[in-house]
Amino acid sequence: MEAHFAELGALISQVSGFIYPNEIELQWSILIVIYPYLTGLVAGAFILASLEKVFNVKELQPTYRLALLVALAFLIVAPMPLQAHLGHPERSLEMFLTPNGNSAMAMFGFVYMWYLMLVLLLEIWFDFRADMVRWANEARGLKRFLYRALALFSTDISEEAIAFDHKAVYTITLIGIPSAFILHGYVGFIFGSIKANPWWSSVLIPIVFLFSAIVSGIAMIVLIYYISSLIRGQQPKMDCLNKLASFLLYALILDFSLESLDFIHRLYESEESIHILSELIASRLFLSLTILQISIGTILPMLMLAFGRYSRLPSELKRIIYVISAVLIQIGIFSTRWNIVIGGQLFSKSLRGLTAYKLEMGGQEGLITAIGFLILPFLIFFVLIKILPPWEDEKETVPAALEA
Amino acid sequence: MGDKLKRREFVRKVVEGSASVVLLSVCGPMRSLVQASDGEEPAAYDATKHYYGMGVQIDHCIGCGKCADACKSENNVPREPYFFRTWVERYTIDGDREVHVDSPGGGIHGFPPPATEEDIMRSFFVPKLCNHCDHPPCVQVCPVGATFKSQDGVVLVDQDYCVGCRYCIQACPYGARYLHPEKKAADKCTFCYHRITKGMLPACVEVCPTQTRVFGEIKGRSSPLYRLMKMEEIQVLKPELNTEPKVLYTKLDGEVR
Numbered sequence: 098m099e100a101h102f103a104e105l106g107a108l109i110s111q112v113s114g115f116i117y118p119n120e121i122e123l124q125w126s127i128l129i130v131i132y133p134y135l136t137g138l139v140a141g142a143f144i145l146a147s148l149e150k151v152f153n154v155k156e157l158q159p160t161y162r163l164a165l166l167v168a169l170a171f172l173i174v175a176p177m178p179l180q181a182h183l184g185h186p187e188r189s190l191e192m193f194l195t196p197n198g199n200s201a202m203a204m205f206g207f208v209y210m211w212y213l214m215l216v217l218l219l220e221i222w223f224d225f226r227a228d229m230v231r232w233a234n235e236a237r238g239l240k241r242f243l244y245r246a247l248a249l250f251s252t253d254i255s256e257e258a259i260a261f262d263h264k265a266v267y268t269i270t271l272i273g274i275p276s277a278f279i280l281h282g283y284v285g286f287i288f289g290s291i292k293a294n295p296w297w298s299s300v301l302i303p304i305v306f307l308f309s310a311i312v313s314g315i316a317m318i319v320l321i322y323y324i325s326s327l328i329r330g331q332q333p334k335m336d337c338l339n340k341l342a343s344f345l346l347y348a349l350i351l352d353f354s355l356e357s358l359d360f361i362h363r364l365y366e367s368e369e370s371i372h373i374l375s376e377l378i379a380s381r382l383f384l385s386l387t388i389l390q391i392s393i394g395t396i397l398p399m400l401m402l403a404f405g406r407y408s409r410l411p412s413e414l415k416r417i418i419y420v421i422s423a424v425l426i427q428i429g430i431f432s433t434r435w436n437i438v439i440g441g442q443l444f445s446k447s448l449r450g451l452t453a454y455k456l457e458m459g460g461q462e463g464l465i466t467a468i469g470f471l472i473l474p475f476l477i478f479f480v481l482i483k484i485l486p487p488w489e490d491e492k493e494t495v496p497a498a499l500e501a
Numbered sequence: 502m503g504d505k506l507k508r509r510e511f512v513r514k515v516v517e518g519s520a521s522v523v524l525l526s527v528c529g530p531m532r533s534l535v536q537a538s539d540g541e542e543p544a545a546y547d548a549t550k551h552y553y554g555m556g557v558q559i560d561h562c563i564g565c566g567k568c569a570d571a572c573k574s575e576n577n578v579p580r581e582p583y584f585f586r587t588w589v590e591r592y593t594i595d596g597d598r599e600v601h602v603d604s605p606g607g608g609i610h611g612f613p614p615p616a617t618e619e620d621i622m623r624s625f626f627v628p629k630l631c632n633h634c635d636h637p638p639c640v641q642v643c644p645v646g647a648t649f650k651s652q653d654g655v656v657l658v659d660q661d662y663c664v665g666c667r668y669c670i671q672a673c674p675y676g677a678r679y680l681h682p683e684k685k686a687a688d689k690c691t692f693c694y695h696r697i698t699k700g701m702l703p704a705c706v707e708v709c710p711t712q713t714r715v716f717g718e719i720k721g722r723s724s725p726l727y728r729l730m731k732m733e734e735i736q737v738l739k740p741e742l743n744t745e746p747k748v749l750y751t752k753l754d755g756e757v758r
Contacts, residue, residue: 115590118607183664185663195645200645202642202644202668293674442671446673446674449602
């Protein structure tokens with residue numbers, strides 16, 4: 098406690114102008130930055146997966162199952178930083194048991210459960226069911242039991258049954274697209290509906306969240322598809338990467354247009370808050386907004402993708418351009434989340450001053466915890482692909498990693 | 502004879518009656534004290550019979566900070582200068598209409614003299630606290646309903662129920678909430694609920710040497726607050742946000758946010 102007070106005391110020297118005395122303590126830390134970042138990846142990966150199923154984009158076939166498993170891995174971790182951030186984590190179940198119907202945050206549990214249980218798990222189950230039955234038949238011992246259990250002891254792999262699986266996957270994806278929109282649009286609404294905060298309070302925020310989610314999700318799949326192909330000693334399919342790059346570019350352009358619209362709209366309306374927000378952008382957010390989010394995280398990858406996609410470069414070079422763009426985009430989207438969550442708390446609601454955020458290394462809300470939450474989804478993903486290999490060429494064989 | 506008796510009886514009754522009126526009016530306010538010392542239960546508090554608000558007369562405030570100090574003592578608010586249920590701000594507007602605001606340590610120890618005394622157009626103090634909004638955004642966003650508007654209009658937090666998500670702190674436009682560092686739950690002004698439900702005044706009102714703060718019934722026709730609302734022009738903070746505050750300011754400058 099004393100250390101906490103000392104930190105707050107040290108922050109006072111960094112305050113410029115006037116802030117309300119209670120505002121020296123920044124309430125939502127880096128953990129709350131990670132939360133929209135993770136749910137954005139979930140929604141984006143899922144929407145990409147739906148492109149293949151619903152809109153029949155055949156080139157994306159190799160990434161379909163990959164995207165579903167990526168979405169699941171990130172979705173499992175998404176609520177963890179929220180839970181870790183609560184003052185009383187032991188009371189978090191009250192959000193399910195006695196939710197306040199008027200609270201946007203209270204709906205989180207329901208939106209989350211709907212998406213996890215009814216969309217993602219169900220779609221993955223139907224998509225993998227026939228394979229799981231097949232793997233169970235070929236395996237022995239504990240592994241046989243595992244796949245039988247995962248297939249919920251269904252054994253029917255007749256043509257009719259498989260046709261039903263396909264139909265189910267199609268239907269769930271149809272429901273899943275608006276659900277993914279709701280999942281992440283809703284996260285945007287949590288911020289966008291706070292009228293007390295002019296940086297957040299915008300009807301465009303949920304929409305901007307959505308498109309940035311799609312951008313980050315596609316970029317993540319580019320990275321994971323490329324790296325997993327390398328690890329497996331295979332060439333990533335160029336038509337698939339090209340298609341991913343195209344969609345990534347379209348989404349990025351849309352996302353950037355919407356964010357520019359929001360920016361220009363604020364500037365043109367020039368409301369009471371414009372002075373302090375301009376100061377915020379020019380000083381405290383210069384690095385994370387102007388440099389990281391806009392220049393390196395948006396404009397540069399946009400140019401690179403356009404160049405890579407529409408020039409006559411050799412495939413090897415194109416691949417490198419796509420991968421570097423995808424990395425830059427991840428940096429950009431993480432900065433976007435940072436600028437919204439942290440940026441929204443760096444100015445006083447008196448609109449007369451700026452405060453600061455000091456990121457701690459250790460502790461419950463420190464950098465190390467945050468990095469842990471960012472690595473964890475990849476570990477979960479690693480386990481998932483061991484149990485449910487998403488690779489097209491291994492569909493028929495029993496997962497090797499599980500061979501005794 | 503009969504007439505005489507009647508007259509005497511009449512006089513006696515008048516004297517008795519007026520004596521009891523005098524006695525009652527003297528002892529009435531003391532009744533609560535007497536009851537308390539007797540250990541007798543006071544009449545149960547009925548929240549439906551009240552609707553509270555607070556008036557703040559800006560031109561009365563001398564910036565002594567006694568209110569913020571008393572609040573911390575009364576409500577176990579941490580002494581560190583980052584946690585306040587109420588605090589005092591000083592506004593200084595110079596000749597170029599440039600506004601300077603400060604609130605060192607919430608104003609608890611008063612204010613240092615201004616840097617320059619020249620070129621001050623006007624200066625005044627503004628005591629701040631939870632506005633106990635009729636349309637409170639903090640109550641709207643609380644995911645578990647731990648913060649709520651009581652029937653008497655006071656916005657309260659059930660700290661044994663609060664999950665500590667801090668959404669309410671984000672939603673409050675006035676910076677009136679903080680996370681209690683020990684309880685790990687949202688904390689804010691309660692109008693000293695433990696006092697007002699016993700018929701006492703909030704601590705900040707009690708200690709104010711200039712009667713800047715006027716606490717009372719917002720709807721009762723005979724309350725001092727009602728009288729203030731009748732006699733003075735009333736403004737609230739950030740009316741454009743439609744929070745409908747029940748902390749009512751007189752002589753509030755347009756620069757105050």
